[in-house]
Amino acid sequence: SQQGEEDPQALSIQEGENATMNCSYKTSINNLQWYRQNSGRGLVHLILIRSNEREKHSGRLRVTLDTSKKSSSLLITASRAADTASYFCATVDSSYKLIFGSGTRLLVRP
Amino acid sequence: IAGITQAPTSQILAAGRRMTLRCTQDMRHNAMYWYRQDLGLGLRLIHYSNTAGTTGKGEVPDGYSVSRANTDDFPLTLASAVPSQTSVYFCASKQGAETGELFFGEGSRLTVL
Numbered sequence: 001s002q003q004g005e006e007d008p009q010a011l012s013i014q015e016g017e018n019a020t021m022n023c024s025y026k027t028s029i030n031n032l033q034w035y036r037q038n039s040g041r042g043l044v045h046l047i048l049i050r051s052n053e054r055e056k057h058s059g060r061l062r063v064t065l066d067t068s069k070k071s072s073s074l075l076i077t078a079s080r081a082a083d084t085a086s087y088f089c090a091t092v093d094s095s096y097k098l099i100f101g102s103g104t105r106l107l108v109r110p
Numbered sequence: 111i112a113g114i115t116q117a118p119t120s121q122i123l124a125a126g127r128r129m130t131l132r133c134t135q136d137m138r139h140n141a142m143y144w145y146r147q148d149l150g151l152g153l154r155l156i157h158y159s160n161t162a163g164t165t166g167k168g169e170v171p172d173g174y175s176v177s178r179a180n181t182d183d184f185p186l187t188l189a190s191a192v193p194s195q196t197s198v199y200f201c202a203s204k205q206g207a208e209t210g211e212l213f214f215g216e217g218s219r220l221t222v223l
Contacts, residue, residue, distance in 0.1 A: 033211060033212075035212075040217075041216060041217075042114075042200055042202075042214030042215050042216045042217055043153075043200070043202075043212070043214045044214070045211035045212060045213070048210075048211060088152060088153070090212075096141075096160075096207050096208045096209075097143075097155060097158060097168065098143070098155075098212055099155065099169070100145070100152045100153040100154075101152050102150060102151060102152035103152050
């Protein structure tokens, strides 16, 4: 069974708007990571947040982690058409394997 | 810049045939992984290897086998392919088993008829 589940499954926004994606997971984690996948390509790592961190920033990306609620969110500010992709959260379990959720498909309309 | 190379890119295979998907990395990463990606199910871990000479089972290992004879190569074998193994397969690696981010190959699209 999958550890992380993203919400929403699909999101369509206008260029310039912010996009927020959420991830919930089931068991305790070592860290949580977000990845991006362009259509037909492999996944690319975006950001990692450790279990003792609450918020992290990288450029236009902001990730939060709430271990009490077992949830994380990824915010992309000032979205661009090039941000159109699928976004996945991955939790790192006690044996350090990464378990992925089913992803959020983001469409940014020009 | 190579990173992770997967072959073949795409393959159509008759049910019952044996197939090996190849994965090679040039980053000297210790840990390597095989995932399959199916629509609506995200990525599911098939097998992994924390270091050369060791392998482990992931979420969906049945029907698949792996070997890790050296650091660079991590082939995935389907001994007798079935249509439910139609999927896109991704190989990934990271520096150490315990830390860091995954680096992915571009995937191998397999269709079993």
